[in-house]
Amino acid sequence: MSQSTSTLTARLAVLVRPGRSRALAGFGLAAVLLLAVAPVLLSPFRLGLLGKFLCLAMVAVGIGLAWGRGGLLTLGQGVYFGLGAYLMAMHLKLADAGPGGVPDFMMLYGTGEVPGWWEPLRSPVVALALVVLVPAALAAVLGWAVFTRRVRGAYFAILSQALAAAFAILLIGQQQTTGGTNGLNGFRSFFGYDLADPVNQRMLYLVAAGVLLVMVVVARQLMTSRFGEVLVAVRDQEDRVRFLGYDPAAVKTAVYVVAAVMAAVGGALFVPIVGIISPADVGVVPSIGFLVGVAIGGRATLLGPVLGSIAVSWAQTTMSEQFPSGWIYLQGALFIVVVAFLPGGLASLVTTWRRRRPAREDEPGTPATPDAAAAPDAADLLPEGSRA
Amino acid sequence: MDTLLSQLFAGLSLGSVLLLAALGLALTFGQMGVINMAHGEFMMAGAYTAFVIQGLLGDPGASLLVSLPLGFVVGGALGLLLEATLIHRMYRRPLDTLLVTWGVALVLQQVARDVFGAPNVDVAAPGWLSGAVTIGGLALPRTRLFILALAVVCIVALALVLRATSLGRRIRAVVQHRDLAEASGISSRATDRLTFFIGSGLAGVAGVALTLLGSIGPTLGTSYIVDAFLVVVAGGIGQIKGTVIAATALGLMQAFFEYSTTASVAKVLVFVVIVAFLQVRPQGLVSVRTRSLA
Numbered sequence: 001m002s003q004s005t006s007t008l009t010a011r012l013a014v015l016v017r018p019g020r021s022r023a024l025a026g027f028g029l030a031a032v033l034l035l036a037v038a039p040v041l042l043s044p045f046r047l048g049l050l051g052k053f054l055c056l057a058m059v060a061v062g063i064g065l066a067w068g069r070g071g072l073l074t075l076g077q078g079v080y081f082g083l084g085a086y087l088m089a090m091h092l093k094l095a096d097a098g099p100g101g102v103p104d105f106m107m108l109y110g111t112g113e114v115p116g117w118w119e120p121l122r123s124p125v126v127a128l129a130l131v132v133l134v135p136a137a138l139a140a141v142l143g144w145a146v147f148t149r150r151v152r153g154a155y156f157a158i159l160s161q162a163l164a165a166a167f168a169i170l171l172i173g174q175q176q177t178t179g180g181t182n183g184l185n186g187f188r189s190f191f192g193y194d195l196a197d198p199v200n201q202r203m204l205y206l207v208a209a210g211v212l213l214v215m216v217v218v219a220r221q222l223m224t225s226r227f228g229e230v231l232v233a234v235r236d237q238e239d240r241v242r243f244l245g246y247d248p249a250a251v252k253t254a255v256y257v258v259a260a261v262m263a264a265v266g267g268a269l270f271v272p273i274v275g276i277i278s279p280a281d282v283g284v285v286p287s288i289g290f291l292v293g294v295a296i297g298g299r300a301t302l303l304g305p306v307l308g309s310i311a312v313s314w315a316q317t318t319m320s321e322q323f324p325s326g327w328i329y330l331q332g333a334l335f336i337v338v339v340a341f342l343p344g345g346l347a348s349l350v351t352t353w354r355r356r357r358p359a360r361e362d363e364p365g366t367p368a369t370p371d372a373a374a375a376p377d378a379a380d381l382l383p384e385g386s387r388a
Numbered sequence: 389m390d391t392l393l394s395q396l397f398a399g400l401s402l403g404s405v406l407l408l409a410a411l412g413l414a415l416t417f418g419q420m421g422v423i424n425m426a427h428g429e430f431m432m433a434g435a436y437t438a439f440v441i442q443g444l445l446g447d448p449g450a451s452l453l454v455s456l457p458l459g460f461v462v463g464g465a466l467g468l469l470l471e472a473t474l475i476h477r478m479y480r481r482p483l484d485t486l487l488v489t490w491g492v493a494l495v496l497q498q499v500a501r502d503v504f505g506a507p508n509v510d511v512a513a514p515g516w517l518s519g520a521v522t523i524g525g526l527a528l529p530r531t532r533l534f535i536l537a538l539a540v541v542c543i544v545a546l547a548l549v550l551r552a553t554s555l556g557r558r559i560r561a562v563v564q565h566r567d568l569a570e571a572s573g574i575s576s577r578a579t580d581r582l583t584f585f586i587g588s589g590l591a592g593v594a595g596v597a598l599t600l601l602g603s604i605g606p607t608l609g610t611s612y613i614v615d616a617f618l619v620v621v622a623g624g625i626g627q628i629k630g631t632v633i634a635a636t637a638l639g640l641m642q643a644f645f646e647y648s649t650t651a652s653v654a655k656v657l658v659f660v661v662i663v664a665f666l667q668v669r670p671q672g673l674v675s676v677r678t679r680s681l682a
Contacts, residue, residue: 073483149666149667150670151670154483157483158614158621161617162615166655166659169651170652170656174652284610288490291487295487325498328497332493332495332498333491334491335487335488335491339484340478343481
């Protein structure tokens with residue numbers, strides 16, 4: 001990596017390699033669409049919706065890394081999304097209440113005093129740091145505990161799901177300090193900016209779009225790096241990687257932490273854009289919901305999860321406005337059809353189509369080309385022990 | 389002392405509910421490696437079977453007795469359908485089965501919502517199950533005792549089927565060594581289907597039993613599926629014994645944690661205990677030793 005990675009343009013420059021111009025072009029197009037076209041064309045309401053979708057897509061980028069590339073089927077990303085969101089929401093509540101003030105809902109349900117563990121969040125710096133650090137720490141501890149003991153495959157999936165269930169139940173149960181089922185809402189300002197002002201809402205959207213684009217770049221760098229290669233190797237043949245002297249647990253923990261942080265940042269931006277976070281956004285059902293878009297777009301590809309996630313969120317919003325029950329049928333059907341018959345996602349259709357054309361250079365493991373999507377078939381195999 | 393005993397009973401009772409929910413999973417996940425997220429919806433189907441039967445027959449006692457076997461058949465039939473259409477294509481992709489069956493679960497929930505309506509419905513418990521039996525100053529609700537007994541009956545029946553019948557021998561043979569079993573003339577396809585039928589049928593029975601505990605709704609299954617899977621994971625795959633112990637232990641833990649803290653904190657504590665426990669025994673309580681690396 002070059003030293004000048006501090007700016008986005010420099011990062012983009014790194015991407016220019018033979019045979020990868022298409023990825024760069026796609027990325028550039030996405031950037032222009034998100035940052036320049038959408039804010040002009042869309043009404044403030046639609047722009048807010050798109051901002052929400054982008055936040056959910058951040059979770060999808062992380063899932064694409066952990067699940068598509070690392071084979072970790074994590075059914076509990078809602079926990080990290082929720083941690084980021086709740087930490088941000090708590091800070092906003094405290095900021096709205098003013099120095100030494102008490103958030104409104106605590107007057108209603110609680111003792112009327114701010115609990116001690118809320119106090120550090122009064123500081124914006126601490127709040128922003130905790131948004132990243134708390135989910136990272138939880139993911140690191142849990143991941144390390146689970147992966148070093150070689151709990152994997154379905155066991156890990158079930159544990160992560162149980163984590164989501166426990167988290168949502170905990171939030172509901174602690175109504176005095178978390179707002180319970182209602183969650184936290186009614187934020188007035190975001191770091192001093194009035195949230196009711198459309199200009200600030202647009203600024204928030206642009207922040208979300210920028211963060212998502214940075215995340216995609218980070219994901220790409222991770223995928224093409226040595227780490228990314230080992231990650232795929234761990235997914236496909238964990239034992240062989242171990243015999244080669246790597247520590248699969250460390251690799252898995254690392255990618256799990258990255259995915260957790262991405263989800264948390266998505267959650268933190270979700271709060272000011274959407275204006276509410278509640279246990280209904282973080283439990284078992286939304287946690288699995290994050291996977292739909294990833295599976296449809298192509299779990300092992302770079303842009304598949306992002307595009308799939310945005311498309312699914314969009315479909316969900318438009319459909320559930322008109323046919324609430326229709327959306328659930330469609331979501332179920334999408335899960336069934338895509339996962340059962342098209343495990344590589346829609347991206348694998350592109351691959352199939354390209355394979356029909358004359359041979360072209362296929363670098364194994366390069367994520368920019370959706371060819372990698374062909375792998376997940378074998379990817380999620382549990383070769384040993386799953387049936388014995 | 390009384391509180392201790394009543395917590396003990398509450399724990400055992402919760403454990404028996406968990407066990408009923410997890411027993412079928414122990415078969416389909418534990419023995420076959422299929423992660424069936426629609427298992428909870430098969431329970432829901434069993435519960436609605438009881439609701440429909442009660443609407444037809446009227447008498448709660450008779451309808452309960454009819455619903456139990458019928459719930460088994462309904463759950464089993466749904467399972468068989470799922471196996472024949474989707475799951476048999478995916479035996480080599482266990483994690484993907486999880487997502488596909490989640491999709492099936494979503495659809496089934498919505499079907500229930502469209503057919504029976506979103507609000508919960510009630511199934512009346514028969515008169516001979518109302519009230520409580522008082523033993524030594526401790527009031528034990530009859531419905532809870534009935535479910536406890538039902539769980540015991542299901543375990544015994546399942547154990548008998550697995551150990552004493554030729555079907556059970558075939559199931560165990562396929563679980564232990566699929567290729568050798570096939571080489572000995574056992575149809576692993578037919579065995580898989582039957583295993584899945586029994587496992588899903590048990591979910592149906594569990595659903596009928598749940599109608600005794602409260603009102604039922606389309607999302608009945610979701611509330612049990614996570615706990616049921618935790619039971620199977622903690623119990624270890626491949627043997628029913630582990631599931632029984634794990635369900636009892638989880639039920640007791642939940643009850644005692646709940647007594648000393650709150651229900652929501654208890655859930656989190658149980659989760660922490662399970663993660664800690666998997667540190668000691670990653671393969672669960674009881675595991676079949678193999679020479680594979682997994």
